[in-house]
Amino acid sequence: MTGPAEHEVLRLQLVEERDVFVARQRGREVAAAVGLENQDQVRVATAVSELGRELVLRGRRTEIVLSLAGGIVPALLVTARWAGELPGLELTEGVRSAGRLADRCEVTQSAGGGTAVLGKRLPAGTDPGRPGVIEGLRERFRGTTTSSALEELRVQNQELLSTLEVLQARQEALEEANAELEETNRGVLALHAELSGELDETNRGVVALYAELDEKSDQLREASESKTRFWANVSHELRTPINSVVGLAKLLLDPRSEPLTGEQRTQVEMIRDSGAVLLALVNELLDVAKAESGRMEPQWAPVDVGGQLQHLRATLLPLTPPGVALEVAVPERTPPVSTDPGMLTAIVRNLATNALKFTTSGEVRITAAFDPGAGLLRVAVSDTGIGIPADQLGRVFEEFHQVPGPLQVGAAGTGLGLPLARRLAEILGGSLALSSEVGVGTTATLQLPVSGPATAVARLGRVLVVDDDPAFRALVRRALHGVAERVDEAGDGATTVRLLHAEPPDLLVLDLHIPPPDGRAVLAGMRADPVLAALPVVVVTSADLDPAWTAEMAASAVVLSKANLTAAVLLTAAADAARLVGGTDG
Structure with a gap:
């Protein structure tokens, strides 16, 4: 080059x-x-x-x-x-x-x-x-x-005198600053002596408080572990006999078994149905225990959201009360989402089952929508049911809590469905929220990242990260771990320019406020250089950008705020920057 x-x-x-x-x-x-x-x-x-x-x-x-x-x-x-x-x-x-x-x-x-x-x-x-x-x-x-030697000597003497005057002025300023600093130090020492006693007393109280907090934390941790072990053990011990009860009931009702009287069939069917409900409750307890103990690891895979939700609708139709419609709405040509299909189904099933349980007329609607800008999938389950009172809305995610009401009397449940759904959403890197109005209905909104973990994203080549903050460079390096083949760093504009000309990277992550030349000058010089003009650039900054300058920059770089920077956002921006300079629509 x-x-x-x-x-x-x-x-x-x-x-x-x-x-x-x-x-x-x-x-x-x-x-x-x-x-x-x-x-x-x-x-x-x-x-x-x-x-x-x-x-x-x-x-x-x-x-x-x-x-x-x-x-x-x-x-x-x-x-x-x-x-x-x-x-x-x-x-x-x-x-x-x-x-x-x-x-x-x-x-x-x-x-x-x-x-x-x-x-x-x-x-x-x-x-x-x-x-x-x-x-x-x-x-x-x-x-x-x-000029003559004497004239050159005169010029050099003037330069020397000018330098000496500057040094004299700096010396006087330094002496003045030292005097002010000495006066300040006397005040600081007096203040330090005054505060030392109070600080020692406060420290003694803090040490005692920390000791008490450590003891309480140990007790809480032991209690939580005991509760998790209890749920897991009890659920496991109960599931075996319940499976036997359900299996024997099905065997008695099999057409190939000995014929039963009408009364016997009715009673066996009640045993079967009650056993199935009890088994579902025990499985729910076991899932909550697994989630709390951290033993549930997502299995990432591309998921057809539309097909997944339609299949779930088919399995829930037998549970739909008379007079209630169960609908699924998903946009056509939706791209696959990288997530755990089992956990996604479990979350939506819990939400839809709750909605069907407390809706006597109208509909339960499951909708899915994509937000490409935020890189999110939003699944909403809305119903026209009885709704949740405002004073109960904040408690529905508490374990074992059930909203009191006339429909709750005949509805089987442990109060673990919504807590489990939220915990699964968090395991997948998303969130779950509720909004409701009494007599109108309830809407549960699930938000999940579209791309899943960073390892599911296509690999990058060499990335150059430019920022004068070593901590931020380390943050970006961690976000690119396992995705970029090589990550180089620079803390100033001069080093950046040298590295760009020595070996152009595949992606430049650039802060604007760096030692000169600053990020704006580096970017302007790159776009004027034929060799570097097509290099993808993601600008990251904590400054409030001028809208006109941001609009002008949008033609040559993707701009991100440091406050909203995550691994998923950075990787999405890298892909957008590559499409931008490549002149494609992606």
Whole structure:
């Protein structure tokens, strides 16, 4: 990959000591002409002088070229070339001093000769490639003569005096700040002495409180574990005999068994139905125990939501009371959702069974809708039943709690259906909420992520994460774990530019507020570079963005807020950014 274009402004020859003097003067003049501040002008002039002095002292005829380099970060370049090898040149005091004064210092040598390049960043907004800029500079320095040694000495003395004045002002400001700090420290020490006693007393109380909290936490944990073990053990022990009761009842009712009288058949059917209800309640208890103990792990798989809900409707139709319609509405051509099909069915079945149980007329409707922007599937189960009073709405997710009412008397249940449904929704990374009005009906809304876990998303190649906050870079790295083949990091704009040109990544995650050049300048330079123009970019920021700038950026990058950043949102944004620069609709 070739670097940014370089535009020569001035060429000099160094043969003797006077030529070093001339190079120093020209370096300062060119630095001033391209807009560098006074201190940077002095740095450039001194760096040229130190480098030239080392070369002339070694008796090498040297060519000095002053040029401007374009690209994302424009710079003033000083390039020195000589014939023959100079071992150890880069370790000399002059070259090391020049390196400290410049933003860039590179020395390369071979048997045929060597090159030294010094670089100084130009002010933001400088465009060396703009028509007329280079020609104007060349015309300005064509045929100019150097001043006398005394005049150059006067200029250097002025520079030294100016530097000394700046240092004197800083020294006075530092002494004033030290005096203020000393006064502040006296106040802080007095305040510290006053607060130490109160803090010690508070600490003793906090330690005692923590000890009490630890004891209570241990007791609560033991109680929770005992409850979970009790549910699991009791449910397991009950399920075996209940299965036997249900199986024997079915065997007695089998047409191939001995014929029963009408009364006997009625009683056996009651035994069978009661056993089936009891078995369902025991299974519900066992599921809750598994969920609480953390033993329920989702089995992720693509799920046809429409087909799943239609199949569930068919199994629930026998439970539908007379005068109540059970309907399912799912948009056509809905994409598959990555989730656990068994858990999804269990959640919706619990919600629909509750709705059918407390609806005597009207309908129970199950609807599904997708929100591509949020990456969510929403399943709503609404009914025209008796509704839930406002003072009970917050308690329906408590285990074993049942809303008192006339329909509750004849309805079998443990009060575990809704708590289990919410727990399963959380295991799948979603949420479950209820809204209700007495006499009008109830709506339960399930929200699940469309994409499932990050491992279900297509892999990315190399990702470059740019942010000056190491903690945020670590957060993004964790979000991309198992998805990106390689994650590189940068904390400032200069490093970002270097990495982009050295090895363009497959995706750039870019913060706007980074050490210069900032994220806006980096993005603008990328889009102007033919090699980097098609690189997908996801901009992440905590700042309030200007709407006009955001709308303009939407054509070249996807913008996310740090406050809403999750692994699923980041991966979705990466796919959108790739489609954006690729010019496809996805």
